[in-house]
Amino acid sequence: xxxxTQPPSVSGAPGQRVTISCTGSSSNIGADYDVHxxxxxxxxxxxxxxxxNNNRPSGVPDRFSGSKSGTSASLAITGLQTEDxxxxxxxxxxxxxxxxxxxxxxxxxxx
Amino acid sequence: EVQLVQSGAEVKKPGESLRISCRxxxxxxxSYWITWVRQTPGKGLQWMGIVDPSDSYxxxxxSFQGHVTISADKSISTAYLQWSSLKASDTGVYYCARLRRxxxxxxxxxxxxxxxxxxxxxxx
Numbered sequence: 661x662x663x664x665t666q667p668p669s670v671s672g673a674p675g676q677r678v679t680i681s682c683t684g685s686s687s688n689i690g691a692d693y694d695v696h697x698x699x700x701x702x703x704x705x706x707x708x709x710x711x712x713n714n715n716r717p718s719g720v721p722d723r724f725s726g727s728k729s730g731t732s733a734s735l736a737i738t739g740l741q742t743e744d745x746x747x748x749x750x751x752x753x754x755x756x757x758x759x760x761x762x763x764x765x766x767x768x769x770x771x
Numbered sequence: 772e773v774q775l776v777q778s779g780a781e782v783k784k785p786g787e788s789l790r791i792s793c794r795x796x797x798x799x800x801x802s803y804w805i806t807w808v809r810q811t812p813g814k815g816l817q818w819m820g821i822v823d824p825s826d827s828y829x830x831x832x833x834s835f836q837g838h839v840t841i842s843a844d845k846s847i848s849t850a851y852l853q854w855s856s857l858k859a860s861d862t863g864v865y866y867c868a869r870l871r872r873x874x875x876x877x878x879x880x881x882x883x884x885x886x887x888x889x890x891x892x893x894x895x
Binding site for chain 1: 775806808814815816817818832833834866868871873874878879881882883884885886887888
């Protein structure tokens, strides 16, 4: 069971917008620790999509955006493409565990 | 191209020892910390610890302290994760990742480059 809670799956049609939530607590996201998001296609290296809540590394399309409020964060993907079909993970820091912590992952299916 | 190349899959028996590796290329290896992350079906992604290749400073997650050993050899740009006595519960996929600091002071890092993972299977 992961410290950060994500929905197991989300889906959307090509061109649509989807959001993936990441719910934490007062010892991680709620303690104002930043949230980062990663995309993972099985068998490949995970890739960072968003760091520091809402910043995109160079090369990441602006279709991907992040936000944070209170004890939760969200990843939004607009203009869904078939290549976006992957697993998505949120990550933050937890001061009660003294650990960097991850969400359980969300599988995105592009219908 | 910046890459982290990990060693191949391993199949081991309980009680055996193992060391897996992660070689960095395309950047100055000593300028970035390396972290290890475990992926298992039951517990998802778990941070295991970090190593600073410049001086071999190591920090373990409390969950993994005493169970694994993390190290680095800067002369060959390689980080290691090792076990002295494997258990079936160590079965999983192990990723190394490079940590990029984006703010000074505090845990302001994110994993900007990842290896493709090493699958470790421990079974009798």
